[in-house]
Amino acid sequence: xxxxxxxxxxxxxxxxxxxxxxxxxxxxxxxxxxxxxxxxxxxxxxxxxxxxxxxxxxxxxxxxxxxxxxxxxxxxxxxxxxxxxxxxxxxxxxxxxxxxxxxxxxxxxxxxxxxxxxxxxxxxxxxxxxxxxxxxxxxxxxxxxxxxxxxxxxxxxxxxxxxxxxxxxxxxxxxxxxxxxxxxxxxxxxxxxxxxxxxxxxxxxxxxxxxxxxxxxxxxxxxxxxxxxx
Numbered sequence: 420x421x422x423x424x425x426x427x428x429x430x431x432x433x434x435x436x437x438x439x440x441x442x443x444x445x446x447x448x449x450x451x452x453x454x455x456x457x458x459x460x461x462x463x464x465x466x467x468x469x470x471x472x473x474x475x476x477x478x479x480x481x482x483x484x485x486x487x488x489x490x491x492x493x494x495x496x497x498x499x500x501x502x503x504x505x506x507x508x509x510x511x512x513x514x515x516x517x518x519x520x521x522x523x524x525x526x527x528x529x530x531x532x533x534x535x536x537x538x539x540x541x542x543x544x545x546x547x548x549x550x551x552x553x554x555x556x557x558x559x560x561x562x563x564x565x566x567x568x569x570x571x572x573x574x575x576x577x578x579x580x581x582x583x584x585x586x587x588x589x590x591x592x593x594x595x596x597x598x599x600x601x602x603x604x605x606x607x608x609x610x611x612x613x614x615x616x617x618x619x620x621x622x623x624x625x626x627x628x629x630x631x632x633x634x635x636x637x638x639x640x641x642x643x644x645x646x647x648x649x
Contacts, residue, residue, distance in 0.1 A: 423468055425598050427461060429607075434460040466538045471613075473534040481622060482588055499523050500622070508629050520626075554614045561619050566627030581628070584621045 434457065442452045458465075481500035488496050499519065507516030531551065565584075569577045591597070597616070606612040 422594060422597075423472075425594055426464060426468065430461040430464040431457060470531065470534050470538060473530045503626075507626060513630055516626075550610055550613055553610065554617060557614055557618050558620055558623070562623040563627060565619065566624045567631055569624070570628045570631035584624060588621045 438456050438460075439452055442456060447455070481498075481504070484496060484498050485501050485504065488501060503516045503520050506512045506519070528551070568574045569581055571577070601607060601612055601616070606615065
């Protein structure tokens with residue numbers, strides 16, 4: 420909500436003020452100026468944000484639901500994210516929870532493609548699917564590279580790093596510091612403004628960190644390799 424508001428404000432600020440001045444001279448009311456100047460000026464921004472949010476249609480958030488859940492409201496408050504957490508991490512049903520998470524991703528991706536196709540046909544405005552592909556690839560690569568070292572018991576400082584990552588799930592700098600940082604990095608109106616802020620998923624890191632220990636470590640792998648060839 421807040422991030423979208425910043426994007427809308429940036430789009431509105433790009434509208435030529437002379438259009439409003441000319442409309443006032445012609446006697447247009449505020450509602451007329453909004454309908455004929457502001458909305459057409461940010462139409463492409465509205466469509467892009469609609470496409471982006473359609474890819475998260477099944478995601479209602481994990482943190483708020485998880486913190487407010489208890490035994491009394493479990494049946495009515497359980498969502499896909501909390502169900503995956505409970506079955507995957509607590510009950511250790513890795514295959515089932517991974518399948519549920521994959522199903523959610525597939526449905527979201529299908530919704531994204533459908534809305535993107537309709538928007539392109541209706542208004543000739545669409546989102547490059549490469550944004551999704553690049554973002555998913557970077558997120559998967561970085562989350563995996565972070566999760567595997569944290570799953571090793573001999574990794575120095577893994578507790579402090581895990582605590583720091585979990586802390587970022589519940590506390591952030593806010594909209595304005597994020598906007599200023601993105602602006603200073605020169606990422607406005609680029610693909611990276613979408614990809615970089617979502618490059619690492621702490622939730623996926625926690626899932627992978629719990630999943631990796633079931634596989635043998637380096638020492639066990641070396642022993643198994645030597646036993647096969649000795």
